[in-house]
Amino acid sequence: MTNPAMPMARLGRNGPVVSRLALGAMTFGAETTEAEAHRQLDLFVERGGTFVDTADVYANGLSEEIIGRWGKQRGGTAELVIATKGRFGPPAGSHGGSRRAVVRAVDDSLRRLQLDTIDVYYMHGWDRHTDVEETLSTLGDLVRSGKIHYLAWSNVSGWQLQRIVSTARMLGVPVPVALQPQYNLLDRGIEVEVLPCAVEAGLSLIPWSPLGGGWLTGKYTRDSRPVGATRLGEDPDRGVEAYGRRNTERTYAILDVVRAIADRIGRPMGHVALAWLLSRPGVSSLLLGARTAEQLETNLGAAGLELEAEDLQALTGVSAFTVPSYPYQFLAEWSEMRVWDELGCHFA
Template identity: 55%
Template sequence: MRYRTLGATGTVVSTQCLGTMTFGNETDEEGSFAQLDRFVERGGTFVDTADVYSAGVSEEIVGRWLRARPGARDSLVIATKGRFAMGPGGNDAGLSRVHLTRALEASLRRLGVEAVDLYQAHAWDPLTPLPETLRFFDDAVRAGKIRYAGVSNFTGWQLQKAALLTAHLGLTPIVTLQPQYNLLARDIEFELTDVCHNEGIGILPWSPLGGGWLTGKYRRDTPPTGATRLGENPERGVEAYAGRNADERTWRIVDAVAEVADKRGTSMAAVALAWLADRPAVTSVILGARTVEQLDDNLAAADLRLDAEETRLLDEASAPRVADYPYGAAGVQQRARELPAG
C-alpha cells in the first residue's frame, strides 16, 4: 500500500480508500466486517461512507466494527457525507445549516465517534447559499466535530467558487473533491482537475471501475445476466448495457486495459485502478467491493505502477471526446499566447 497526504493537508491516507456503499445492502454485516478487516490488514487507512448509504445502516455497521476492534479508530481516517434526503421533511435534505447540523450529529451517533476526519457535502444544493454551507463546515471544525471539509459531485464553477469563498472569508478550506472518475469517464479533466491542482484539493474518485465495465465482466453484444450489477437488474441493465455496448470507445478502452493486464499478468481491475491512482491531483481511489474476493482483486493494484508506454496506451484509448469550443482546437486557440521570439 502507498500513502499520500489528504489534499494539501498534513494528514496521511492510503492511496486506496474503502468505500462502504455496499454495506447493509449488497453486503451483509459479516461480509462488511470481513472487508474492513482485510483492508486494514493490507495497510488501508482511509474509509468512506455516507448517511444515505443503506439509509444509515452503512455508518452503523462501520460503527459496530470500530467498537469491536479497540484501537482501530486511531489508525483510520474516516470520511462521511451529508446532503441527500434522510426523511420526508423539507429540512431533511440539503446543505443548509439546519439539515447539516442534524445530519452530522446523526452520523456521529451511528459511527460512535466524537468527530469524523473528513465531512463532505454529498452534492451541490441550489437552495442553500454556499456561504451558509461553508460557515457550517468552519463552525464544525472549530467545535471539534469534523477535522476537514470536502465536497462531492460539484462542477468546476461550483468548486472554484467554494475555494475562493473560503479564502476570502477566512473559513476552513475545501480539501477534497469526490467525483466520478475512471477510464470511461474522464470529463472532469475539462475543468475540475485544473481547479483541484491549482487549489490544492485532493481528488477521491468514485466508480473507478466504471460500474464493472473495466473488470472485463461484460462482453460485446452480450447483454449481462446473473451476478453482475447490470445482470441483477434486467430492466435497468439492458438499457445501461445497450448504450455503452453501442459506443466503440467503450471497447477500445476495454481492449487496451485487457492488453496491459495480459502483459503484466494481473487483472483488468488492477490495471484500471493503477492508472487512476497516478492521475494528477488524485489522493486516494475509492474501492466499492461487494465481497472480500472482489476487494482482494482491487487491493492488488495498491503497489502496481504502470510504465510510460502502458500509460500512453490507456490515455490514448480513453481520451475524452472534445467538442470544438471551448475545449477543442477553436477554444485552445482563443486562450493561446506565447512570448515574442527573442
C-alpha cells in the same frame, strides 16, 4: 502501523495522510451483509488500508451503523481516517446544505459511526436552494467545535467548485482538502474543468467508480446484456454505468488496450485501470467498493502497481474524448489552456 506495500498520500495541502486505496462502503447493509462488511474492513486494515469512506444515505444510514459497530468491537478506529457525507439524507427532514440540515446530518452521522469527530466530511453534492455561504459557514462552525476535522465535497461542476473554494477563503473557513468525482478510463469528463480547478486550488481527487461499475474488469461483452449477481446483472439500466450507455465501440477499444497490457504484465484488467487512475494528476486515493471480501482482496492487489510510460500513454490515447469546439478546442489551439498539457489531459 501501516503495511509498507500500501502506498500513502496526503489529502490536499494540509489534510491527513491516507492509503492510496480507500474502502468504499456503499454496499454495506445493501448488497453486503454486516458480517461480510466486517470481513472487508478487517481485510482492508490487515492489508494496510487506512481510509474508509461512507455516507449517511448509504443503505439509509445502515452503512454508517455497521462501521460504527465494527469500530466499537475492535476498540476504536484511531489509526484510520473515516470519511462520510451529508446532503441527501437521512432523515427526510434534513436534506440539503442549510444550517439546520448540515448540523442534524453531522450529529446523526457521529451517532451512527460512534465517533466524537468525523475525519473528513463531504457535502455529497451542490444544493441550489441554499447559498453556499450558509453551508460553508456552518461547516466552519462544526470544524471549530471539533465535530469535523477536514472538509470535502463531491459531485460538482467546475464553476461550483471554484465558488466553494472562493467562498471558503472569503469566509475564513478551511478550504476543502478533497473532491470526490466520478473518474475512470471510460469517463474523463472532469478533465475539462473540474480536475484543473481542483489541482489549482490544492484539492486532492478521490474518484468513485474507478472501475466504471465493473466495465473495466472485462466482465461485460458486446452481445449479451448482464445477468446474475452483479451490479448491472441486477439492473442493466443502472446509473452512469448502464449497459445501454456504455456498450459502445469506444468502450471496447479501451478494454482491448487494458486487456492487452494486463495480459502482458500478468495482472487482472482491474489492476491496470486502477494504476492508470492513480497516475493521474491530483489523484491521491480512490474508492474500492465490493460486495465480498474476495472481490476486495483482488482489487487490493493493485496496491503499488506502476505502469510503464508507454502503457500509460496508450491508455490515455485510446480513452481520449471530444470536447466542444468552443471554448475548449479554441483555447487549446491558441495555447491559452496550457494547464491541460501540464496535467496530461488530452482530448480527441
